[in-house]
Amino acid sequence: MSFDVAYVDPARARSRKRRARRDVLIGLGSLAAFVLVVGLVVSQLPGWHVVQDTFFNVDEFVSSFPQLISAFWLNIRIFIVAEVFILIVGIVVALARTLQAPIWLPIRVVATIYTDVFRGVPTILVILLLGFGIPALDLQGVPNSEVLWGTVALVLSYGAYVAEVFRAGLASVHPSQRMASRSLGLSSWQTNRHILLPQAVRNVVPPLLNDFISLQKDTALVSILGPIEILRRAQIDTSMSFNYTPYVAAAVIFIALTIPMTRFADWLQARTQKQRRAAATV
Amino acid sequence: METRLRVDDVWKSWDGVPVLRGIDLSVASHQVVALIGASGSGKSTLLRCVNGLVSVDAGSIWLDESLDVTHEKTNLDDVRRRVGIVFQSFNLFPHMSVLDNVTLGPRKVLHRSRDLAREAALTLLDRFGLADKANGYPDQLSGGQQQRVAIVRALAMEPELMLFDEITSALDPMLVGEVLDSVAELKATGMTIVMATHEMSFAREVADRVCFLSAGQILEQGTAEQVLTDPQERLTRDFLARFLR
Secondary structure (H helix, E strand, C coil): CCCCCCCCCHHHHHHHHHHHHHHHHHHHHHHHHHHHHHHHHHHHCCCHHHHHHHHCCHHHHHHHHHHHHHHHHHHHHHHHHHHHHHHHHHHHHHHHCCCCCHHHHHHHHHHHHHHHHHHHCCHHHHHHHHHHHHHHHCCCCCCCCHHHHHHHHHHHHHHHHHHHHHHHHHHHCCHHHHHHHHHCCCCHHHHHHHHHHHHHHHHHHHHHHHHHHHHHHHHHHHHHHCCCCHHHHHHHHHHHHCCCHHHHHHHHHHHHHHHHHHHHHHHHHHHHHHHHHHHHCC | CCEEEEEEEEEEEECCEEEEEEEEEEEECCCEEEEECCCCCCHHHHHHHHCCCCCCCEEEEEECCCEECCCCCCCHHHHHHHEEEECCCCCCCCCCCHHHHHHHHHHHCCCCCHHHHHHHHHHHHHHCCCHHHCCCCHHHCCHHHHHHHHHHHHHCCCCCEEEEECCCCCCCHHHHHHHHHHHHHHHHCCCCEEEECCCHHHHHHHCCEEEEEECCEEEEEECHHHHHHCCCCHHHHHHHHHHHC
16 A cells, blocks of 8 residues: 555544534534523513513514614724724834834833823723813814714724734744844834834734724714714614614624624634644744 | 954953953954854854844954944944844744845845845845745745745845854754855855854864854864864863764
């Protein structure tokens, strides 16, 4: 028998296949039984009908859904615009904190205070402060749109987190990379730009995605300023009918968007780890 | 012959622990000098002082008798574009292709055009038998190939002096030869080289001068023949005896 072909005993291959099929059937059967039992128990509980009517009312769901979806479009726009600016703020602040020369001390101090302050203050507080505070100043030429200031607040709050993620990413690149770059005559700035940052970004993509999943949910916080995004819309519907199904519908819409992103982040993380393991064996 | 590098009474300590204790060394152009000695004897630190990666505590280091590396006003980026260094652990940039690794310095530091840098890089890669690897990435190469790329990357800056810091120590024994061949090829072109090495037979083959370092001092130096076959100092004999065993 030649050694360059993988050889598996046909009988063993058949039995492996049989066992795999059996495992799938057992798993599915067990899951179905579990769902059935939980469903039966819950539906037999006294008061289930009230719960069902208040939270899972099909008519309410269907009637509120289209408006919720169109209100959600505002959340998505806030999310996308905020995300772009958060990335910019994060990278700039992370790089600012790496500046070593004494002349840059003020910039380093400002960047450090920024991350300390905005990581310490609850996002909702920043939103209230900017969203109500700045229009109250009544400054000329300064717009007073709630959506704008709510988005700015999200950018400031998340920018601080993302800056720290980037900073950790820069620190995760081995110091010998900086040494090799500087020995070629590249300046500190060129080393950051061409050697450290590209590798750092690659390392931090999975944690960044987690922050963005969280940002997507936090767009709902802007509702306290008044614009009719999905949460405010659900609140209005609920207060008109005294039925909480619109909240549940809003939750379903959020989940529909976050689950794919979460799975994508998991997949990306697994792939990065696999690549690193592969690279480590060379 | 003109002096390319002169190290003058250099001292260095880390947290009060002396690593270099009054090193004097002079290297003429086109000369190959091998630094031998046990780990911790100061070979790596000395090389890193020469290109300014490590700042000395006392003494001076002159390039071409005109540029003092250790002077506070010296722009170290100027020093580093004239002095190439290759490390034990290759330190290629993993996110860049081989070609980009090699052209980065010439483009960003020497401000060559992309085409010019590319052409020069391909010529160099070809000379070191790496022409077919230009578009590959570091993690697709063997250790020996990676180290040869690191040599080419340093050469692309057209340095007047090359420093090799135990460049074969991290390699599989099978791959040491190809890297040493590259160094020999470099010597043939007239490059001035200072190398820290544990490859005694290679040092004997290519080095014009061998310096034995012990506890931060050059204890003995001379031609390869003198130092390696007829060492005068007891410590040199002990060190070499351990290698030949």
